[in-house]
Amino acid sequence: MAELLQYLVTGVGIGCAYALTGSGLVVIYRVTRVVNFAQGSFAVLAALTVTTLLGAGLPHGLAEILAVLVAGLIGLLCGLVATGKPGTTPQTALIVTLGLGVLAYAVEILFWGDQPRSFAGLAGSTGGVQTHYLLIIGVTAVVLAATALLFARTDLGRALTATAADPYAARIVGIDVLRMGLLAFAVGGALGGLAGVLITPVQQVSFDSDVALVVNGFSAAILGNLTRPALTLAGGLLLGVVQALVGGYLSTSYQSEVALIFMLAVLVARAGRRGVLEAA
Amino acid sequence: MTERSERHDRVFWSSLFSSRQDGIRWWWIAGALIVSAVPLLLAPGQLTTFVLLGLSAMAVVGLSLLMGYAGQVSLGQASFTAIGAYTSGLLALHHTPPLLALLAAPIVAALAAAGVGVPILRLRGHQLAFATLALQLILLSVLGDADWAGGAVGLQGLPYLSIGGFELDADLDYAYLVLAGVLLVSLIAHRLVRSRVGRGLRALATGETAAEASGVPVGAYRLLVFAVSAAFAGLAGGIYSFFLGYLAPGSFPVLLSIEYVVMAVVGGLGSIGGALLGAALITVVVQLLTTLATQPGMPSYAPSVLSYAVYALLLIAVVLFVPKGIVPTLRRSS
Amino acid sequence: MIEVEGLTVRYGVATALDEVSLEVRDGEMVALIGPNGAGKSTLVNTLFGILRPAAGRVTTTGRLALVPEGRHLFAPLTVDDNLRLGAWRDRKGRDTGPIYELLPELVPLRKRPAGRLSGGQQQMVALGRALMARPDVLVIDEMSLGLAPLVVETLAGHLRDRHAEGLAVLLIEQNARLALDLCSRAYVLEAGRVVAEGPSAELAGSAGVAAAYLGLEA
Ligand SMILES: Nc1ncnc2c1ncn2[C@@H]1O[C@H](COP(=O)(O)OP(=O)(O)OP(=O)(O)O)[C@@H](O)[C@H]1O
Numbered sequence: 001m002a003e004l005l006q007y008l009v010t011g012v013g014i015g016c017a018y019a020l021t022g023s024g025l026v027v028i029y030r031v032t033r034v035v036n037f038a039q040g041s042f043a044v045l046a047a048l049t050v051t052t053l054l055g056a057g058l059p060h061g062l063a064e065i066l067a068v069l070v071a072g073l074i075g076l077l078c079g080l081v082a083t084g085k086p087g088t089t090p091q092t093a094l095i096v097t098l099g100l101g102v103l104a105y106a107v108e109i110l111f112w113g114d115q116p117r118s119f120a121g122l123a124g125s126t127g128g129v130q131t132h133y134l135l136i137i138g139v140t141a142v143v144l145a146a147t148a149l150l151f152a153r154t155d156l157g158r159a160l161t162a163t164a165a166d167p168y169a170a171r172i173v174g175i176d177v178l179r180m181g182l183l184a185f186a187v188g189g190a191l192g193g194l195a196g197v198l199i200t201p202v203q204q205v206s207f208d209s210d211v212a213l214v215v216n217g218f219s220a221a222i223l224g225n226l227t228r229p230a231l232t233l234a235g236g237l238l239l240g241v242v243q244a245l246v247g248g249y250l251s252t253s254y255q256s257e258v259a260l261i262f263m264l265a266v267l268v269a270r271a272g273r274r275g276v277l278e279a280a
Numbered sequence: 281m282t283e284r285s286e287r288h289d290r291v292f293w294s295s296l297f298s299s300r301q302d303g304i305r306w307w308w309i310a311g312a313l314i315v316s317a318v319p320l321l322l323a324p325g326q327l328t329t330f331v332l333l334g335l336s337a338m339a340v341v342g343l344s345l346l347m348g349y350a351g352q353v354s355l356g357q358a359s360f361t362a363i364g365a366y367t368s369g370l371l372a373l374h375h376t377p378p379l380l381a382l383l384a385a386p387i388v389a390a391l392a393a394a395g396v397g398v399p400i401l402r403l404r405g406h407q408l409a410f411a412t413l414a415l416q417l418i419l420l421s422v423l424g425d426a427d428w429a430g431g432a433v434g435l436q437g438l439p440y441l442s443i444g445g446f447e448l449d450a451d452l453d454y455a456y457l458v459l460a461g462v463l464l465v466s467l468i469a470h471r472l473v474r475s476r477v478g479r480g481l482r483a484l485a486t487g488e489t490a491a492e493a494s495g496v497p498v499g500a501y502r503l504l505v506f507a508v509s510a511a512f513a514g515l516a517g518g519i520y521s522f523f524l525g526y527l528a529p530g531s532f533p534v535l536l537s538i539e540y541v542v543m544a545v546v547g548g549l550g551s552i553g554g555a556l557l558g559a560a561l562i563t564v565v566v567q568l569l570t571t572l573a574t575q576p577g578m579p580s581y582a583p584s585v586l587s588y589a590v591y592a593l594l595l596i597a598v599v600l601f602v603p604k605g606i607v608p609t610l611r612r613s614s
Numbered sequence: 615m616i617e618v619e620g621l622t623v624r625y626g627v628a629t630a631l632d633e634v635s636l637e638v639r640d641g642e643m644v645a646l647i648g649p650n651g652a653g654k655s656t657l658v659n660t661l662f663g664i665l666r667p668a669a670g671r672v673t674t675t676g677r678l679a680l681v682p683e684g685r686h687l688f689a690p691l692t693v694d695d696n697l698r699l700g701a702w703r704d705r706k707g708r709d710t711g712p713i714y715e716l717l718p719e720l721v722p723l724r725k726r727p728a729g730r731l732s733g734g735q736q737q738m739v740a741l742g743r744a745l746m747a748r749p750d751v752l753v754i755d756e757m758s759l760g761l762a763p764l765v766v767e768t769l770a771g772h773l774r775d776r777h778a779e780g781l782a783v784l785l786i787e788q789n790a791r792l793a794l795d796l797c798s799r800a801y802v803l804e805a806g807r808v809v810a811e812g813p814s815a816e817l818a819g820s821a822g823v824a825a826a827y828l829g830l831e832a
Pocket residue numbers: 625628630648649650651652653654655656657683
């Protein structure tokens with residue numbers, strides 16, 4: 001029983017990282033229609049930045065927050081490269097973000113080498129579970145709630161939603177659609193960065209951890225068709241828990257397949273339904 | 281398959297070997313002759329690069345066809361290289377004649393593509409990109425866990441390829457084998473794009489519903505191109521396994537698939553010449569930089585940093601500023 | 615207010631507008647009528663900077679606001695949020711109160727998502743959103759399309775009232791009778807060219823326009 005509880009908590013904790021990564025994808029996709037392949041790189045860059053800041057003597061907390069802001073800035077720059085040139089289609093931008101993900105490898109190895117890195121999280125354990133998992137869950141809950149409020153309750157959030165819903169109408173009322181897209185990239189970068197900062201103490205990170213992260217984040221978000229934040233959270237938690245259970249009771253070697261097979265199943269099932277609708 | 285698409289296929293396959301069709305331009309022949317002299321001039325280390333370049337080119341010709349003609353982004357082309365390599369490797373280790381093992385590589389890769397293609401080719405854009413990526417990750421994970429495939433260590437001690445008693449045991453032999461492979465693959469691709477299939481797919485790229493309405497069996501054509509493109513990669517994988525003599529899941533990382541995408545996009549999607557040029561350009565640039573980066577005094581991480589930077593910057597620059605790719609752009613302006 | 619001179623707009627090789635000249639003066643209400651595909655919406659999108667002219671000039675003075683063809687509301691947002699976004703350019707003027715006074719029909723809809731409204735309600739919200747920008751010129755593309763006569767009547771009434779207060783209007787309409795009724799002057803656009811223009815009464819009296827757009831025997 002204690003074992004099960006442990007798997008559930010660690011699963012939810014890891015799932016939070018997927019949900020944050022997926023939410024970043026969703027924010028960016030809704031506003032710009034770009035699927036940001038470099039989403040996992042934000043997490044890696046932020047985590048590596050924390051190791052440097054901690055090494056420079058900054059206290060915990062501050063180092064993590066600064067790293068998340070750095071990730072937001074990197075997100076903004078990615079947005080600028082991927083969508084800044086007039087006439088860039090979302091398909092083109094997807095390929096550009098693929099390139100940005102590879103560029104991140106160069107930067108990461110240049111500054112941090114190619115060996116996995118980690119840093120200490122919240123020490124100790126609570127009820128047989130590493131306390132850090134509880135921190136991950138708490139911070140994720142607060143941040144995702146704040147993001148939801150940003151979208152629902154502020155003029156800026158409404159403008160982002162408006163741009164997502166109808167870019168043409170947004171232009172007509174004078175919303176700068178490009179700037180909204182960049183803002184979305186910045187928010188997406190910060191959310192991705194937060195995922196990396198939170199998860200690295202329990203799962204070390206290396207330059208190529210981004211693929212697993214973006215794939216898991218995409219799998220979390222695909223349930224809600226990359227546009228539904230609540231379903232993305234649910235998807236992330238579901239994946240995290242199922243992976244923890246599979247890893248705990250079956251074998252860790254099947255763990256990574258869980259998200260992949262889930263993603264394929266959702267995609268194919270949805271395409272099948274679309275096919276039936278089209279034929280009708 | 282519908283009756284109509286079967287008929288189309290028969291037209292395609294017969295057109296492949298008929299000489300009635302025009303189109304092999306003189307500079308193709310001249311280029312092939314010049315390139316075939318190149319291996320004789322290369323130093324041993326450079327020969328290895330030459331072989332690897334040729335193998336990439338084969339996989340990239342397929343990918344370029346898929347992306348250019350079927351309008352699909354695949355981030356899993358290296359899966360089929362892996363399938364081809366493991367097919368040849370496993371068969372050769374289990375005492376199948378090497379030539380037979382090599383021939384099985386493209387066939388098994390094409391069958392695998394046809395199998396997964398039926399469900400996943402209904403996906404579009406980023407969905408297909410992620411689906412192909414997911415399939416590759418699953419394949420790598422399965423290979424890494426499978427005892428019959430040697431697990432993470434992979435397969436070792438593969439025999440050399442031998443054709444009719446002649447054993448290919450020198451790099452130069454493989455250089456010419458790869459050249460023949462590139463030639464074969466380019467020829468098939470060339471016929472394919474000139475065939476009814478190619479015309480149908482071009483129509484499809486401009487407007488799917490219109491093409492579908494005019495009787496082009498869209499789904500079957502797309503599956504055909506997917507399978508052919510996988511066969512090319514599979515053949516490359518098969519040669520690879522004999523050339524190196526060992527293989528492991530780590531030989532076919534996701535990054536290899538991305539590398540193929542970079543080569544295809546830089547050269548120009550849907551262009552055979554573009555695929556060859558893209559593969560050559562990027563391999564040579566990366567090789568030059570690696571040579572530079574391994575000079576004494578350079579840090580140990582320099583080669584990987586430089587090669588990642590080259591892939592990334594070339595991909596981004598070409599996509600944004602030469603969106604058709606180098607070869608189609610040059611051809612248009614000349 | 616709006617001055618268009620020799621405007622040519624192309625989509626690729628297809629010419630949608632061919633040397634069009636048109637003018638809306640201060641406080642004037644002008645109709646632009648013409649069949650489907652004449653280029654009316656193209657003109658609108660050029661006025662709002664969404665399309666670039668291939669040749670010619672567009673000059674506007676004062677604030678412009680648009681009720682676009684197809685309404686283009688922000689479907690997931692509430693009516694109130696849609697209205698507020700209408701004043702996006704004007705950070706301080708986002709109070710929606712005055713609009714509810716002008717368009718009392720919207721009051722009971724405040725909290726409803728715009729995507730769930732009927733066509734007539736949506737058109738009213740689109741009008742409210744445009745008025746939120748406190749424009750000097752209002753451009754309306756296809757005001758009456760697909761709406762019940764009673765709703766059209768209400769909308770036309772609001773338009774008359776705003777016009778009486780000094781708002782200039784460029785009204786684009788398929789319903790030529792309604793447009794000529796509301797406006798003092800009109801332009802007729804066909805296949806990207808202005809084929810007739812003048813005071814509404816004169817145009818309504820001209821044989822060609824009457825036959826083509828008012829369904830009268832020549
Ligand atoms: N995005 C586009 N790309 C290419 N051609 C277009 C585009 N939009 C409109 N057109 C063409 O330009 C011409 C003018 O279209 P426009 O929408 O301006 O006409 P309209 O007068 O507003 O018609 P309607 O009464 O149907 O609204 C039409 O022939 C149309 O097919």
